[in-house]
Amino acid sequence: MSAEQNIVVKQVEEETRFSEKLTPYLKELSKTSQAIKDMYEFNPEYETLPANLDVDLLNEKTSTPVFGTVKKYDGQLLVLLSYTCAANCRYCERQDRVGVGLDVEGRLKMSQIDDIVDYIANDKSIYEVIASGGDPLTNPKGLQYLFNRLKAIDHVKVVRIHTRYPLQNPGKVRMELMEELAQAKPTVYLSLHIDHPDELQPEVIEMIRAFKKMGYVLLTQTVFLKTINDDKETLKTLFLRLFELGVRPYYIYHGQEVTSTRRFVMRLEDEMAIMTQLRNELSGLAFPQHVIDIPSASGKVVVPSEHWQTDTATVTDFYGKTVRTADWSPITN
Ligand code: SF4
Incomplete structure (x- = not known):
């Protein structure tokens, strides 16, 4: 291959790779925290493939009633206000849409938010609207506009x-x-x-306290990650600290496999063993629900603990579709 061809190949690789992106704050923190470093730093040893832009791991691309939204559950609408984040987690499951170089749509425009609000206004069954992304705080004007417009819609009772x-x-x-x-x-x-508990730095704790004073109901979501939080003590420390701060651990997800996430994905059985130990040791208020967003099916299904003898070889989604957990292949429709 000529030097010129080499440059072209390298450019293509960089454009289709899930980009490394860290804030100066995270760069500093990663000097003292191995967990933060591993969560954010591109590692060429593991990430040898381009990001898979065609993947629709969570069936979101087929659940879009109006551009910029995902509707998978009755009564709720997810609004993807921005495909940008302050930093790119190496295990991002939306790597097909999030990330510098892959960010084709960017932030939702006001006219697109107007279309979403019209859709919400016309569907009286929607009681909850969830602002997500990427990260909705990277589209502050859009978030402000959306929430202002939702104030006038009575059937939307809760926003998140x-x-x-x-x-x-x-x-x-x-x-x-x-x-x-x-x-x-x-x-x-x-x-x-x-x-990870290393994310609870003093400035973050100060902000959590400020959010509480503002009146937010505070929750967290966590993803099981091999080498980051794949042990009981790390998660126990995290959940107890959150509990003490008045933040309710809400969900812990089984990590899913897409190109950049492979090295972080744990065995479901190992996650279940950790959750069983945690259930034995934590207050119910400090204990999140362990769920799996089933690939190739629909719904966040609660994963059983080892307190019960269960057959984990298959799982059935919200609509009765059964898939094999070994490879997520369907058995029934
Ligand atoms: S969407 Fe979430 S997981 Fe993905 S890079 Fe942004 S903050 Fe990280």
């Missing part, structure tokens, strides 16, 4: 923000905006994606 931004860029969160958003509805949930 899913974000990792406060853990990735704590000094840059627009706290006046957060204060305003907390007033959008009588109940506003703020769900933080957090995977």
Whole structure:
């Protein structure tokens, strides 16, 4: 291959790779925390393939009633306000849409948010709207506009923000905006994606306390990650610390396999063993639900603990479709 061809191949590889992106805050933190370093730093030893842009791991691309949304459950609508994040987690399951170089759609425009609001206004069954992404805090104007417009829709009772931004860029969160958003509805949930106790740095804890004062109901979502949090003690420390801060651990997910995530995916059985030990040792309020978003099926299904003798070879989704857990191949429709 000529030197010129080599450059072209390298460019293509870089454009189709899930990009490395860290904030200065995370760069600094990764000097002292191996977990943070592994969560964010591109590792050429493991990530040898380009990101799979065609993947639809969570069946989101086929559940889009209006551009920029996902509707998989009755009563709820997910709004993907931005395909950008402050930093790119190496285990991102939306690597087909998130990330510098792959970010083809970017942030939702106001006219697209108007279309979404019209859709919500016309569907009286929607009681909950969830702002997600990427990270919705990377589209602050869009988030502010969406929440302002939702104030006028009575059948939307609850709004929720899913974000990792406060853990990735704590000094840059627009706290006046957060204060305003907390007033959008009588109940506003703020769900933080957090995977390791090292993420609970003093500036993050200070922000959590401020969010509480603003009136948010605080939750967390966590992903099981091999080498990061694949042991009971790490998760116990995390969940107890959150519990003490008044933050309810909500979900812990089975990690899914897409190109950049392979090295982090755990065996379901190992996750179940850890959850069983945690259930024996934690207050119910500090114990999240262990769920799996079934690939090639629909719904976040609760994973059983080892307190029961269960057959984990197959799982059935919300609509009766049964798949094999070994390879997620369908048995019935
Ligand atoms: S914050 Fe969420 S959406 Fe963004 S890169 Fe991390 S896992 Fe993906």
